[in-house]
Amino acid sequence: MRLLLTGSAGFIGSHLAAHFLDAGHDVIGVDNYLSGQPAHTERLLARPGFSFVQADVSLGLPDVTGPLDWVLHFASPASPPHYQQFPVETLMVGAQGTQHALNLAERTGARFMLASTSEVYGDPLVHPQPETYWGHANPNGLRSCYDEAKRYAEAITMAYHRARDLDTRIIRIFNTYGPHMRADDGRVVTNFINQALAGEALTVQGDGQQTRSFQYVSDLIRGITRLMDVTYHEPVNLGGTEAITMQRFAEVVRQLVNPAVPIRFVPLAADDPRQRQPDITVARTLLDWTPEVSLDDGLRRTVAYFRQLHVQGGPPPSLSPLVHQATD
Amino acid sequence: MRLLLTGSAGFIGSHLAAHFLDAGHDVIGVDNYLSGQPAHTERLLARPGFSFVQADVSLGLPDVTGPLDWVLHFASPASPPHYQQFPVETLMVGAQGTQHALNLAERTGARFMLASTSEVYGDPLVHPQPETYWGHANPNGLRSCYDEAKRYAEAITMAYHRARDLDTRIIRIFNTYGPHMRADDGRVVTNFINQALAGEALTVQGDGQQTRSFQYVSDLIRGITRLMDVTYHEPVNLGGTEAITMQRFAEVVRQLVNPAVPIRFVPLAADDPRQRQPDITVARTLLDWTPEVSLDDGLRRTVAYFRQLHVQGGPPPSLSPLVHQATD
Numbered sequence: 001m002r003l004l005l006t007g008s009a010g011f012i013g014s015h016l017a018a019h020f021l022d023a024g025h026d027v028i029g030v031d032n033y034l035s036g037q038p039a040h041t042e043r044l045l046a047r048p049g050f051s052f053v054q055a056d057v058s059l060g061l062p063d064v065t066g067p068l069d070w071v072l073h074f075a076s077p078a079s080p081p082h083y084q085q086f087p088v089e090t091l092m093v094g095a096q097g098t099q100h101a102l103n104l105a106e107r108t109g110a111r112f113m114l115a116s117t118s119e120v121y122g123d124p125l126v127h128p129q130p131e132t133y134w135g136h137a138n139p140n141g142l143r144s145c146y147d148e149a150k151r152y153a154e155a156i157t158m159a160y161h162r163a164r165d166l167d168t169r170i171i172r173i174f175n176t177y178g179p180h181m182r183a184d185d186g187r188v189v190t191n192f193i194n195q196a197l198a199g200e201a202l203t204v205q206g207d208g209q210q211t212r213s214f215q216y217v218s219d220l221i222r223g224i225t226r227l228m229d230v231t232y233h234e235p236v237n238l239g240g241t242e243a244i245t246m247q248r249f250a251e252v253v254r255q256l257v258n259p260a261v262p263i264r265f266v267p268l269a270a271d272d273p274r275q276r277q278p279d280i281t282v283a284r285t286l287l288d289w290t291p292e293v294s295l296d297d298g299l300r301r302t303v304a305y306f307r308q309l310h311v312q313g314g315p316p317p318s319l320s321p322l323v324h325q326a327t328d
Numbered sequence: 329m330r331l332l333l334t335g336s337a338g339f340i341g342s343h344l345a346a347h348f349l350d351a352g353h354d355v356i357g358v359d360n361y362l363s364g365q366p367a368h369t370e371r372l373l374a375r376p377g378f379s380f381v382q383a384d385v386s387l388g389l390p391d392v393t394g395p396l397d398w399v400l401h402f403a404s405p406a407s408p409p410h411y412q413q414f415p416v417e418t419l420m421v422g423a424q425g426t427q428h429a430l431n432l433a434e435r436t437g438a439r440f441m442l443a444s445t446s447e448v449y450g451d452p453l454v455h456p457q458p459e460t461y462w463g464h465a466n467p468n469g470l471r472s473c474y475d476e477a478k479r480y481a482e483a484i485t486m487a488y489h490r491a492r493d494l495d496t497r498i499i500r501i502f503n504t505y506g507p508h509m510r511a512d513d514g515r516v517v518t519n520f521i522n523q524a525l526a527g528e529a530l531t532v533q534g535d536g537q538q539t540r541s542f543q544y545v546s547d548l549i550r551g552i553t554r555l556m557d558v559t560y561h562e563p564v565n566l567g568g569t570e571a572i573t574m575q576r577f578a579e580v581v582r583q584l585v586n587p588a589v590p591i592r593f594v595p596l597a598a599d600d601p602r603q604r605q606p607d608i609t610v611a612r613t614l615l616d617w618t619p620e621v622s623l624d625d626g627l628r629r630t631v632a633y634f635r636q637l638h639v640q641g642g643p644p645p646s647l648s649p650l651v652h653q654a655t656d
Binding site: 087088094096122135142144148149152156157158159162170234235 | 485
């Protein structure tokens, strides 16, 4: 197969690209490095079958010649500090970016997959969340640049499917972790691991009783590839099902990395969901998929990756400079 | 003042343009006639102070020379049969269209107003709906091309306000009626009036117990102009507060137009909200605004307008031909 993948220099995108190369496919990666990392592209370019175009999918996609089997739209800032630093760019990659990717799929006769997110459920009032739950998201709060961009991306994907007969897939990705995350992505897994590695206090937001359900990245990749093998156009949740409180999670990371560091409580971020956990009945029945990697195993591999980064060279890389200011 | 108004050939846009001309202002109208009506432009062009550009705001806005005080973004298909006929165009005018209008305001130093909608509340679970209610909308259902486009439009408006310091306003327009509605807009007011005028049965959806709260268009216009005079960036509901069941509303229209026609029950449209009614506390306290025109008065004026259309020339005008196919 020949696939075009936006966001190929991102955490999930780079794992997905590597998976397709492993399977003998050709991958055209696209990224503008707003939140993606050039190091991932360098590693992928060393392998046969991978080519790369540095481009902002919100402004357009390269003209692909030759057949294309899939367009996979994974480009977007995804962590709250990143998307809140770039709210307009985040909105654009959800709207114009998704549409450019849809149009490329339509033009080339490729199938299309949208990487959506559990954030479409906002701060959910139903637990766990089935795909049929419409969510509880603030349409204009500080997180809306991401939540509404993804809800819009789902709406336009379904519009292309319904009105223009495009063969589409939508996955809703829940909290995912693993090697190749950005150390500075500001999310709890990398925060805790890097705090512990640096010998600093682990900062738990609020009272620490809010829960998250984590999935290891290889489970997500397996779910994605299984969905590509079936014909199903409605959204599919992919995520871990074992809820853990943030206080308990801090304890786990501390035990694993450095039992000497303390835990410190800090204020809760605005609009932060109390709880989020997927109902994976659809993935289980449609794809025969369940998460397989335990939190303990996944964390050990992730900690090993970050420990190596720390050994190699001090502080984690900071955010890329702004490469695209949204203009008319 | 000098104002640019997108959607100037629409129902609300044409009333708003006329209001500003009455007040001695200059208005640049923009419309692509996807759902707007050329007759409204012709009437407005007969008046001093009005100029018009036929353009699709999703693709860009005319380069305005000279100062501009306001950009008012009112362009969008707004009735379910219209936006479901043009789902991609509806999504685009919410995303690219809103952004082009925001960019024009930023470039010219104008203030910006977004016409949002009660549809951001979806099928609400809270009654009446205050602006702080996050809504209950299906992110990828048949109505999502409109609901999510408007939620996205709010999100990007607030992003421009927060990140780029644009002076913005957001109104959420609830069910509005009056002269100059499209006879074929497919909504209940025009459906009932035109069915009664044609001597046909009034078609009530579902069991007719779902409610709506209507406002007459002159009340809406008064609310809009008051919001332009204050500095307030959060959304403001503008709508009627007296709920009426659709069965009762059919009775009122029948009595007013033609007591001889029967009422017929038909299936409920997909995702149709059971109930929707604004909490107007913000408009009341901030703008000293409440609706003033009674349903009876407003309906009389609206029926008079449609009766004249029926006398003048038979069937109502059908939908404009598709003037813009969304492309890359």
